[in-house]
Amino acid sequence: MNKLLISNKNDPYYNIALERCLFKNAADDDIILYLWQNSPCVVVGRNQNILLECDTDYMTKTGILPLRRFSGGGAVFQDLGNLNYTFIANEKYADDEKFKLVLKKVTGDLNVNSVFTGRNDIHCQGKKFSGYAYLSEDQNYMYHGTMMIDVDLDMLTQVLSPSILKIQAKGIESVKSRVINLQQINKAITVENTIKLFGKAFEQVYGPYQVIDYQGQDLDDTYSLLSSSRWIYGQCPAYTLSLEKKLKNALVTLNLEVTDGVISRVKVYTDSLEPDFAAKCEKILLNSLFEPKNILFRLESLI
Amino acid sequence: MEIKMPLLPGGKMGTVGKINVKVGEIVAEKDELAQVETGKGNKTIKAPAGGKICKICVCEGQKIASDELMFEISEAEANCPEANCQCACQEKQSENITTDLCVIGGGPGGYVAAIYAAKQGLKVTLIEKGALGGTCLNVGCIPTKAFVKSSEVCRTIKEAPVFGIYPQGDFKVDMEKIVAHKDEVRATLVGGIEYLMNKNKIQVIKGAARFADQNTVIVEAEKTYVIKAKDYIVSTGSKTSKIPICGIDLPFVMDSTAALSCSELPKSITIIGGGVIGMEFAFIYRNLGVQVNVIEFLDKLLTMLDSDISSEILQIASEAGIKIRLSSKVTKIQPAINDQAVVTFEKDGKEEIVVSDKVLVAIGREPNLEGLDSEKAGLEKGPRNKGLQVDEGMRTNVEHIYAVGDVTNIIQLAHIASRQGLVAVDNILGKNCQMDYHAVPNVIFTSPEIASVGLNEDECQARKLDYVAARSGFAANGKALTMNETKGYVKLIKDAKTNKIIGGSVIGVDASTLIAALAIAVQNGLTEENLTETIFAHPTVGETIYEAALGLGIGALHE
Structure with missing residues (x-):
């Protein structure tokens, strides 16, 4: 059955939880198109290290939310100027070319001259306005991507520059691409008319569809998982990092090894005059969850 | 059993991402073993069958081709879970405890049940x-009431000239002292419960409990306690609800728990949520001289109240200078360059902002099952997967496990938790008791206070009951007038056929005290005549109940 769901919420944790539930519970013969928009957030790939991808200090300051998705690929910044699309189908019926055909019809109707590149991006005028990723699990296949219509590019540039530089990690790093908003190409393009065109193109390619909603028990649990620090910061390959923090009356350099998001080894160097200050710092940090915004706060509390 | 990398289309290489297991770990069928990135896709490698991970042949970040060996799993060792936790268990001492009743959570549901059970001879x-003392005593009812009293004193001083009293010079509000006063009260009460636990020979274990199975609870404290009880009562309470609004983690955003220990008084505050917690804090801060804004998502404040009472408190709050926006959805919180909070919300499709020093998020509380492993005991959850499902006798779906209080998600009130605790213990003792929710009093400590019991008018209408409602205002009451507390009224509702009082509300001075009389009337099915025949002392605010009762029949004498 062909199904269309347009999320009425902008909460990114909710939207990705909903996507996950649609994916998990898709019937054998389902072709689902799910359209959704998130309030400002950074979404990293399944195997990425969020610290390596973005400026977490800037995110805390501006209230941009951190997320980890289930599919692979790189980090993206999103706000309400972006539209996300997701195709879900059984592996037997999933056909990237058909999904791309829907996308080509949408961009064609928007009068955008689009080019699909080898890196799974869609370009116009040599710049990227859409990137996509996929996931296969238990016979189900998901193909999803972003479409930049009027994204805040200043914020995007700021947030996707990592603030912690001295980090050695084995995660998957993003490759930076030059980007463009569809509105820069054609002022008349809005999120609303793009959503309408998605419905139209979906029908042209797959035939009539049914508009659905989803309310399942598993939504709450997936939501909790997605919004937990252990998932966001912990579900990435182990890494070591070194960072300098200025406390009220001391400069500390922290050398950390982080496994499953937990600080597994720590060495602290400091210019503090208090003799056992470094040891105290080490004690408080060891075996605790590594969250960049909390570290400074917890060290301050020692003073 | 060997786990190999599945086929990668086009002979491409993948990259090993997160490895989710360790050598020696026991996995079940379909457990995730690792993630592999292929192009921009992610492939989850799962265990085809349960077993012990003997060998991991890949490492994170490594390139991998199709058919390459990834894991070796020994299926034979699937059923020896001890292998997994040997190191953790051997170092710590453990103590086995056998008892009649194990109560998990020492709030007003749990500790009252514990004392009641101990008094009847159970080993608890x-x-x-x-x-x-739980939420109620530590971060809920009692601490907020200490704040309410401080704020009322502040208001009284400001109003003193009405009574002919002129305080000399400026007075100041010392938030640190207000917090200290609250902590003293709290400490006294916590000490009181500790005394009662000792006196009733109840063994108290400090630590977090989790179910290992239906018959075993484990507490990891300085040593590991393994508790086997004939019956269990789960009274793990509730936790503050969270909403993922942008900026919710900014330093100036507090929940009620943080507000109760915040020792600086802001000049202005924006409260998200116009429910009980939000409105109590709104009046606390307003009476202390803070500029207060309240943003409520629904179209009325305090949704559990009758519409007329909700409108009355809206008007009183507005007159007190509290700025309120209803039907408004907060979309984000941001810091301004001077470190103030900027809250953005949508009302009628338009975006508005409000600026303040602090933000208090008071959107409610939800059942707390964190770390309890209730599923290991096979406990069923309630609707929408929240809390534990119980019947009217507080029984869960597991015969010897009961649940009481906020964790049941029925009514979040301390006095309901306590009563549910008593009902649970009675059922454990074989008395077959049920909860009766038809006369539950509910008090909100705004200024003035609001209290209600039984049915309200909206509920009567929804149930299509034939009812009569009557109101009598405090403006006509001599005692209220002397106190300069003339706002509000008493409202009574009777069943038109039987004349029985089925509900009542009070908004106004001493509502928290007056509601006791109405609760007795509703609980015991007293009629309008029972009230009009009762002599109410003069001059007291209680006379307003009498006047309202007359209003149900011949009409009030003084209106």
């Missing part, structure tokens, strides 16, 4: 991970 063990 109570587990508490924080302080005895």
Whole structure:
């Protein structure tokens, strides 16, 4: 059955939880198109290290939310100027070319001259306005991507520059691409008319569809998982990092090894005059969850 | 059994991402073993069958081709879970406890049940991970009432000239002292419960409990306690609800728990949520001289109240200078360059902002099952997967496990938790008791206070009952007038056929005290005549109940 769901919420944790539930519970013969928009957030790939991808200090300051998705690929910044699309189908019926055909019809109707590149991006005028990723699990296949219509590019540039530089990690790093908003190409393009065109193109390619909603028990649990620090910061390959923090009356350099998001080894160097200050710092940090915004706060509390 | 990398289309290489297991770990069928990135896709490698991970042949970040060996799993060792936790268990001492009743959570549901059970001869063990007294005593009812009293004193001083009293010079509000006063009250009460636990020979274990199975609870404290009880009562309470609004983690954003220990008084505050917690804090801060804004998502404040009472408190709050926006959805919180909070919300499709020093998020509380492993005991959850499902006798779906209080998600009130605790213990003792929710009093400590019991008018209409409602205002009451507290009224509702009082509300001075009389009337099915025949002392605010009762029949004498 062909199904269309347009999320009425902008909460990114909710939207990705909903996507996950649609994916998990898709019937054998389902072709689902799910359209959704998130309030400002950074979404990293399944195997990425969020610290390596973005400026977490800037995110805390501006209230941009951190997320980890289930599919692979790189980090993206999103706000309400972006539209996300997701195709879900059984592996037997999933056909990237058909999904791309829907996308080509949408961009064609928007009068955008689009080019699909080898890196799974869609370009116009040599710049990227859409990137996509996929996931296969238990016979189900998901193909999803972003479409930049009027994204805040200043914020995007700021947030996707990592603030912690001295980090050695084995995660998957993003490759930076030059980007463009569809509105820069054609002022008349809005999120609303793009959503309408998605419905139209979906029908042209797959035939009539049914508009659905989803309310399942598993939504709450997936939501909790997605919004937990252990998932966001912990579900990435182990890494070591070194960072300098200025406390009220001391400069500390922290050398950390982080496994499953937990600080597994720590060495602290400091210019503090208090003799056992470094040891105290080490004690408080060891075996605790590594969250960049909390570290400074917890060290301050020692003073 | 060997786990190999599945086929990668086009002979491409993948990259090993997160490895989710360790050598020696026991996995079940379909457990995730690792993630592999292929192009921009992610492939989850799962265990085809249960077993012990003997060998991991890949490492994170490594390139991998199709058919390459990734894991070796020994299926034979699937059923020896001890292998997994040997190191953790051997170092710590453990103590086995056998008891009649194990109560998990020492709030007003749990500790009252524990005392009641102990008094009837049961051997009781109570587990508490924080302080005895729970939310109510530590971060809820009692601490907020200490704040309410401080704020009322402040208001009284400001109003003193009405009574001919002129305080000399400026007075100041010392928030640190207000917090200290609250902590003293709290400490006294916590000490009181500790005394009662000792006196009733209840064993108190400090730590977090989790179910290992239906018959075993484990507490990891300075040693590992393994508790086997004939019956269990789960009274793990509730936790503050969270909403993922942008900026919710900014330093100036507090929840009610943080507000109760915040020792600086802001000049202005924006409260998200116009429910009980939000409105109590709104009046606390307003009476202390703070500029207060309240943003409520629904179209009325305090949704559990009758519409007329909700409108009355809206008007009183507005007159007191509290700025309120209803039907408004907060979309984000941001810091301004001077470190103030900027809250953005949508009302009628338009975006508005409000600026303040602090933000208090008071959107409610939800059942707390964190770390309890209730599924290991096979406990069923309630609707929408929240809390534990119980019947009217507080029984869960597991015969010897009961649940009481906020964790049941029925009514979040301390006095309901306590009563549910008593009902649970009675059922454990074979008395077959049920909860009766038809006369539950509910008090909100705004200024003035609001209290209600039984049915309200909106509920009567929804149930299509034939009812009569009557109101009598405090403006006509001599005692209220002397106190300069003339706002509000008493409202009574009777069943038109039987004349029985089925509900009542009070908004106004001493509502918290007056509601006791109405609760007795509703609980015991007293009629309008029973009230009009009762002599109410003069001059007291209680006379307003009498006047309202007359209003149900011949009409009030003084209106």
